Amino acid sequence: MYKNVDPNTAFAGSAIAQGAGKLIDIDEWCPTTKERRWLLIAGSRHPPDAVILSQKGEREARSDAQGDGSTFLKRVSNDFVNMERAVGHTLKNKIQNIEMHKREVENHLREFFDFCRANDFKPMLYYTGHGELPTGNWCFTDGVVGIEEILEWMPAGMTPPTIVSDACFSGTWSNFCTQKQIEGFDCLSATKMHQAAFNQGDKGGDLTLYLTGQGDQLPDGRPTSTPLYSRGRQEDFRDPLKYNKVTFIDLVKYYTFNDEQVLLNQCVHSNYMYTVFGSYAKYKRRKKDFWCSASFEEFMKEMKSQKKSGKFIYSVAADQSTGKIYAYAIEGYGNFQVIMPSESPKDLASQDLSITGCFALNSKYYFLLTAGVEEFKGKKQKVLTAKTRTELENEIQTYKSKGMIITSVCFSVENENYLVVMTESDLPQQHKWFTDDGTLFVNWDRELYNNNNYYKIQFFHPIDGHQLCVRVKDSSLQEGPSIAALLYS
Structure with missing residues (x-):
């Protein structure tokens, strides 16, 4: 059950219920007449102290601070390997720097957007890493990147991007896209807005494994949490309660x-x-x-x-x-x-x-x-x-x-x-x-x-x-x- 304060507020529906989330079927759930190009982004290992993480994220951060950064690094590295293999020749660039700063991310995004506009490509953004509570914003060494900023950095005349965010609380981004209703500007998120994103040990994040056709690595053949996709609404596309796991x-x-x-x-x-x-x-x-x-x-x-x-x-x-x-x-x-x-x-x-x-x-x-x-x-x-x-x-x-x-x-x-x-x-x-x-x-x-x-x-x-x-x-x-x-x- 979920009752909204404002009955007119739109929330994104379950990606699984919409048939969304597998790259092999991307033409069906993310249709476009243009060629796609992907930019893969990994978050930083240590967000600023002011950034609040999920319990899982805090445990990872404490582990890293004690000198064992293997949990975060292995997950992110395997997510990148899985994505590179899956997107193939449509990969434009990948950015992985465990101490990356926000300004670097902005520069890479602006450059990627200019490239897609000049070549009339459909931009596809992928992120794996920590998500900030409660925004789901992407975490870097000196700050976070929010979805509103990504909108601001888009040049005029560019086809809006589809975003895939394998991060905690990322459902906030899917809800944002559902409410904004900008044609072509969609988000596939790993979780509902109050959920943590989970991974299968060092195999990678649940959403990324599902996205890249490795559902057999997941307990039910699908992510443990509830991935959302902004094209459908919650009232029409729901997951069973057991996937609203927190x-x-x-x-x-x-x-x-x-x-x-x-x-x-x-x-x-x-x-x-x-x-x-x-x-x-x-x-x-x-x-x-x-x-x-x-x-x-x-x-x-x-x-x-x-x-x-x-x-x-x-x-x-x-x-x-x-x-x-x-x-x-x-x-x-x-x-x-x-x-x-x-x-x-x-x-x-x-x-x-x-x-x-x-x-x-x-x-x-x-x-x-x-x-x-x-x-x-x-x-x-x-x-x-x-x-x-x-x-x-x-x-x-x-x-x-x-x-x-x-x-x-x-x-x-x-x-x-x-x-x-x-x-x-x-x-x-x-x-x-x-x-x-x-x-x-x-x-x-x-x-x-x-x-x-x-x-x-x-x-x-x-x-x-x-x-x-x-x-x-x-x-x-x-x-x-x-x-x-x-x-x-």
Whole structure:
């Protein structure tokens, strides 16, 4: 599932679903009446410190800094070998310098563009290397190259280039091309905008192997992530959810990068995660942190460390199939916080502490009890438990009639029991259960969005897949994307 803040915003569709990405079929997915010429570009091994990379990229950079640069260098070198062999006589030039500067790249691109214009060739640009978070920009020793700059460097009268980017977060470039709609200016990217690009050891990048006809080297005969191609739109060309594969850190880092958005809600089971992002004015520019703990003990240790730095957990979820706990903390979210375990939950709120979150793990429920949070302070709360949705819904309606709204939801797999926390509030709230993302869901979703009811909670039942969607009308909240993804275990 992916809901956009603006329904009119265009996102690029899956390249695989479009039949795009293999050079042997390039005349079908990238048609042109002109001869093609390729420029192959490799990124630098060490981007500037200010450039943020994916977790994978950071690991490679640390490895290089310790003197073992083999991971990055072997991948890039093999990508070049594979591409040179595949494009053959249409190769114009290749640029590989592990300490290359941005100005050199610009000079090579301008020279290549002038050559293609003078000879009436279709320019084809290929890049392999690090991609910057969140832009997907190409990384060099002293800076990055963005897709907007490539547009600026194109001379008048030149046929626009098709770009192939085997880099992390490169889906941002495909989305850019989809939205710009410049005839012939397209991008085939290795990933969605929030994904890292992966490789098969020293054999090369997934996208490059697929591009050059070596799909047999890939686990499913295709890239592990979701390559995008800008000619088709997301609503028409989708990949199965299992290919929207990310790390928790990359996913949250991408959508909260500019400090405008926070992770409002998360739900996870068997490594499938569902997240809701949004923007609250009062939490903009606050320091934030997020982490995954392999056990409850690790989680408590990290939570203690975060509290010392003034950050308290805003949203939390536990994967009951793996035991992992995923947490997101914000500076100044309350002034005191504890975790309270309970096997038989009752009303846990006190005059000073409010239930601001909950999760289930093994036979217990765990409650986040927080003091000093404005939207909870002094508000009555009620903890509801139920075995069935019908029973739960009846309870919810009873307390909604008393002026309460849903503020937390979880389900215990071991106890086969729902738990909902309701809090006194004057905010209008709408909620509904769905079994899929069909017409009923889309119509309900669109109508409430158009009436300024924004997502606060999306809960997915870990066994039967039913989803509880909760929207609230809150003038301080602006909706962000809701993302479903498969986490790397």
